[in-house]
Amino acid sequence: MTGKRIDEFRAARTHAMARLMQTEHLGIKRFLTLDSGAYRDSSAEGGLDDRTKELLGLVASAVLRCDDCINYHLEQCIKTGSTPKQIEDALNVALVVGGSIVIPHLRRAMLVLDELASERGGAA
Amino acid sequence: MTGKRIDEFRAARTHAMARLMQTEHLGIKRFLTLDSGAYRDSSAEGGLDDRTKELLGLVASAVLRCDDCINYHLEQCIKTGSTPKQIEDALNVALVVGGSIVIPHLRRAMLVLDELASERGGAA
Amino acid sequence: MTGKRIDEFRAARTHAMARLMQTEHLGIKRFLTLDSGAYRDSSAEGGLDDRTKELLGLVASAVLRCDDCINYHLEQCIKTGSTPKQIEDALNVALVVGGSIVIPHLRRAMLVLDELASERGGAA
Amino acid sequence: MTGKRIDEFRAARTHAMARLMQTEHLGIKRFLTLDSGAYRDSSAEGGLDDRTKELLGLVASAVLRCDDCINYHLEQCIKTGSTPKQIEDALNVALVVGGSIVIPHLRRAMLVLDELASERGGAA
Amino acid sequence: MTGKRIDEFRAARTHAMARLMQTEHLGIKRFLTLDSGAYRDSSAEGGLDDRTKELLGLVASAVLRCDDCINYHLEQCIKTGSTPKQIEDALNVALVVGGSIVIPHLRRAMLVLDELASERGGAA
Amino acid sequence: MTGKRIDEFRAARTHAMARLMQTEHLGIKRFLTLDSGAYRDSSAEGGLDDRTKELLGLVASAVLRCDDCINYHLEQCIKTGSTPKQIEDALNVALVVGGSIVIPHLRRAMLVLDELASERGGAA
Numbered sequence: 171m172t173g174k175r176i177d178e179f180r181a182a183r184t185h186a187m188a189r190l191m192q193t194e195h196l197g198i199k200r201f202l203t204l205d206s207g208a209y210r211d212s213s214a215e216g217g218l219d220d221r222t223k224e225l226l227g228l229v230a231s232a233v234l235r236c237d238d239c240i241n242y243h244l245e246q247c248i249k250t251g252s253t254p255k256q257i258e259d260a261l262n263v264a265l266v267v268g269g270s271i272v273i274p275h276l277r278r279a280m281l282v283l284d285e286l287a288s289e290r291g292g293a294a
Numbered sequence: 295m296t297g298k299r300i301d302e303f304r305a306a307r308t309h310a311m312a313r314l315m316q317t318e319h320l321g322i323k324r325f326l327t328l329d330s331g332a333y334r335d336s337s338a339e340g341g342l343d344d345r346t347k348e349l350l351g352l353v354a355s356a357v358l359r360c361d362d363c364i365n366y367h368l369e370q371c372i373k374t375g376s377t378p379k380q381i382e383d384a385l386n387v388a389l390v391v392g393g394s395i396v397i398p399h400l401r402r403a404m405l406v407l408d409e410l411a412s413e414r415g416g417a418a
Numbered sequence: 419m420t421g422k423r424i425d426e427f428r429a430a431r432t433h434a435m436a437r438l439m440q441t442e443h444l445g446i447k448r449f450l451t452l453d454s455g456a457y458r459d460s461s462a463e464g465g466l467d468d469r470t471k472e473l474l475g476l477v478a479s480a481v482l483r484c485d486d487c488i489n490y491h492l493e494q495c496i497k498t499g500s501t502p503k504q505i506e507d508a509l510n511v512a513l514v515v516g517g518s519i520v521i522p523h524l525r526r527a528m529l530v531l532d533e534l535a536s537e538r539g540g541a542a
Numbered sequence: 543m544t545g546k547r548i549d550e551f552r553a554a555r556t557h558a559m560a561r562l563m564q565t566e567h568l569g570i571k572r573f574l575t576l577d578s579g580a581y582r583d584s585s586a587e588g589g590l591d592d593r594t595k596e597l598l599g600l601v602a603s604a605v606l607r608c609d610d611c612i613n614y615h616l617e618q619c620i621k622t623g624s625t626p627k628q629i630e631d632a633l634n635v636a637l638v639v640g641g642s643i644v645i646p647h648l649r650r651a652m653l654v655l656d657e658l659a660s661e662r663g664g665a666a
Numbered sequence: 667m668t669g670k671r672i673d674e675f676r677a678a679r680t681h682a683m684a685r686l687m688q689t690e691h692l693g694i695k696r697f698l699t700l701d702s703g704a705y706r707d708s709s710a711e712g713g714l715d716d717r718t719k720e721l722l723g724l725v726a727s728a729v730l731r732c733d734d735c736i737n738y739h740l741e742q743c744i745k746t747g748s749t750p751k752q753i754e755d756a757l758n759v760a761l762v763v764g765g766s767i768v769i770p771h772l773r774r775a776m777l778v779l780d781e782l783a784s785e786r787g788g789a790a
Numbered sequence: 791m792t793g794k795r796i797d798e799f800r801a802a803r804t805h806a807m808a809r810l811m812q813t814e815h816l817g818i819k820r821f822l823t824l825d826s827g828a829y830r831d832s833s834a835e836g837g838l839d840d841r842t843k844e845l846l847g848l849v850a851s852a853v854l855r856c857d858d859c860i861n862y863h864l865e866q867c868i869k870t871g872s873t874p875k876q877i878e879d880a881l882n883v884a885l886v887v888g889g890s891i892v893i894p895h896l897r898r899a900m901l902v903l904d905e906l907a908s909e910r911g912g913a914a
Contacts, residue, residue: 186900187897189900189901190896197882200579202893207569208386208387209387218384225342226388230354234392234891236855239391258689258691258694259693260342264350265517266332267355268358269514269516269520270514270517270735273735274735277682277686278682281682313529314528319510321510321514321704322510324696324703325514326521328700331696363519363522382567382570383567386570389573391889392889392891393886393888394573394611394887395606395611397562401555401561404562404565405557405561431649434650435649437652438648438649443631445638448824449642449824453642463751464749465754466755471759473718475763477726478643478760479763481730482730487643507713507714507719508719508722512722515726515727515735516726576886581883587875601849602883602884606888628838635847638766638824639767639859640850640854641763642762642763754813754818758815766825767859770803770856770858773806773807
């Protein structure tokens with residue numbers, strides 16, 4: 171596995187995100203801040219931890235069928251401590267809720283999961 | 295608060311679900327089995343617990359904007375031990391991912407949460 | 419079964435459709451013509467018959483989750499000769515493609531199918 | 543025309559919105575602020591005026607098929623100076639982009655437009 | 667016409683599908699079985715034939731705007747005996763129901779249909 | 791900035807659109823006519839001008855998350871006289887209504903806007 175898929179995604183995302191961040195539109199800037207805030211660990215105040223929130227973001231992205239968003243949250247899920255098995259369990263919820271139209275995204279997500287696992291030197 | 299909203303939902307759901315379960319269509323029957331299986335606690339085998347899975351179901355339902363599904367998962371979230379605060383945290387992820395088009399569902403979800411809390415004799 | 423659901427739908431649809439047809443907006447008028455044309459039997463010219471087209475309209479309506487559209491196409495499916503069993507088969511495709519988020523619509527569709535069957539004096 | 547449809551909508555919306563505003567969830571509060579900010583007139587700084595922004599909100603609501611959102615933006619469109627004819631023109635764009643699945647919402651929107659016009663003592 | 671588009675799709679699909687099939691997640695495995703079962707000919711038991719079911723799958727895929735799913739069902743439609751003319755008739759239903767947002771997918775579908783026709787040595 | 795993204799889009803669109811226009815399917819032909827008609831300036835008859843209509847098309851495309859449609863309407867928005875600042879204002883409405891799932895499309899839209907600006911010899 172060459173890691174090409176996730177690397178390409180990261181490069182394209184970084185390039186385009188840098189451009190978006192340069193916007194002077196206050197509404198867009200504030201939305202971006204709100205967006206990253208939604209995944210912050212709030213377990214200390216009785217809310218959800220970031221591991222759970224990233225799984226929520228992954229499932230929302232999968233049923234809405236956005237590969238870029240799925241890739242991003244797959245990385246965050248791994249970073250916040252979900253195992254590949256738990257991530258598959260979350261993707262299964264997305265599959266059942268969202269139906270077979272989710273399958274092409276699920277197929278690609280499995281390949282990305284493998285790449286992320288191989289980057290970490292572990293098995294998928 | 296009279297509990298009317300959630301009671302009406304339960305009655306209509308029970309009536310219509312009973313009819314659907316009578317179908318002899320094997321594909322539909324199997325889908326219903328698969329659906330309930332997706333939320334089963336699989337933490338013992340290294341998967342996700344049912345509390346997390348119900349939160350995933352709630353967020354998927356919210357971004358896809360289905361009140362019936364939101365109501366169902368709100369009840370299951372409470373039953374599997376999520377607090378109103380944690381549920382709001384999950385709904386906030388749905389709001390940010392899905393946008394203001396989710397707000398009407400979020401408004402109704404808050405009222406249902408209040409009803410569920412009052413049924414339990416607690417405050418929302 | 420009282421037939422209330424489908425009767426209410428018909429009355430509301432007829433009332434609102436009458437209003438829409440009064441529009442003087444040429445684009446909207448033309449769209450309505452195009453819409454009804456899409457379900458016309460074109461089997462004589464090597465296209466699809468109206469029975470198949472109504473099943474297509476039903477499945478499209480189900481995966482896009484519009485009860486009004488589902489109700490309308492359920493009636494047309496019966497009128498163009500599909501049996502309840504064949505309609506269930508079509509709804510099963512919609513369920514698998516669209517996922518469990520389709521279930522609330524499927525539940526209501528089964529009740530409407532029963533009403534339509536009882537109107538015809540037959541069993542569902 | 544009795545004005546019932548829009549009145550019911552307003553009452554339900556006001557009740558549920560009041561509840562949502564009571565939330566102590568900072569993310570949700572901030573989203574609501576961002577949401578209302580998006581429609582503010584920014585023509586003085588070279589952006590769009592509020593009349594255009596409300597038409598944008600209406601079309602977005604129509605293609606995403608949310609009656610509550612459509613009703614809200616119909617009122618705002620009238621308040622910010624769009625004529626019924628211009629609103630129909632905007633709804634026609636939504637119809638063409640979003641397809642016949644938008645028709646049930648379009649039908650209801652026309653009835654609401656009539657109610658709003660009769661409230662103003664004018665003709666639709 | 668070089669057949670590149672459909673060949674690339676087939677190669678990517680086969681590669682990713684092989685990976686997905688290796689999953690040990692029971693829920694995902696069962697969904698895949700259910701999915702292929704939905705298109706099985708059940709005309710012998712009074713249900714729909716596979717030709718009709720593939721047209722249903724095509725229209726569902728088109729209104730939900732998934733190119734991978736459209737490509738897959740285009741191939742199956744040809745295999746189960748639909749003519750290009752009948753497939754266009756089905757895509758027209760998808761276009762009217764789903765609106766102009768379907769057009770980019772329709773454009774690509776026509777090119778794929780041409781490739782499939784040239785593979786069979788026939789005219790589109 | 792090399793203009794590659796928008797050039798590739800234009801070439802692919804032109805090629806595929808030429809094929810679609812060759813269809814003999816009357817329904818599809820009529821839909822294409824209806825589609826282009828929806829954006830025609832009707833301010834002379836009391837409707838909306840084409841500048842506003844293209845902004846409506848852009849926002850509809852953005853909340854429905856279709857890059858091809860977004861690219862097309864970005865070009866038309868520039869041609870009909872909207873400034874980059876006004877286009878960002880419209881995209882902000884789409885972002886708030888449609889949520890963070892719109893962000894990947896917004897990122898790409900900003901790059902396309904830059905290309906269109908550089909083609910015109912101006913700064914974004």
